[in-house]
Amino acid sequence: MTLTTKDLLQIKCVYGFTQMDIASLLGVSDAHISNVIKGKKRFTERLSNRLINELQLTDSKLTRIREIYREFKLWEAQHEST
Numbered sequence: 001m002t003l004t005t006k007d008l009l010q011i012k013c014v015y016g017f018t019q020m021d022i023a024s025l026l027g028v029s030d031a032h033i034s035n036v037i038k039g040k041k042r043f044t045e046r047l048s049n050r051l052i053n054e055l056q057l058t059d060s061k062l063t064r065i066r067e068i069y070r071e072f073k074l075w076e077a078q079h080e081s082t
Contacts, residue, residue, distance in 0.1 A: 003048040010069040025054050
């Protein structure tokens with residue numbers, strides 16, 4: 001399993017992590033994570049593997065994270081105008 005930047009953003013949202021939390025978890029600077037999120041730097045396989053290990057991610061856990069993210073975004077869109 002390899003994570004994408006989109007996965008990183010969804011994990012960040014679902015877990016309620018800040019960029020600083022992610023940076024600390026991965027052993028990189030906040031600026032590095034910011035650049036990854038902005039697309040200025042690649043989300044490398046090394047960082048992906050580190051995040052997988054730190055969060056003990058499995059395929060099924062990642063699938064659930066994606067589902068939760070989609071459900072949250074759908075709920076947010078439905079309640080944006082209220």
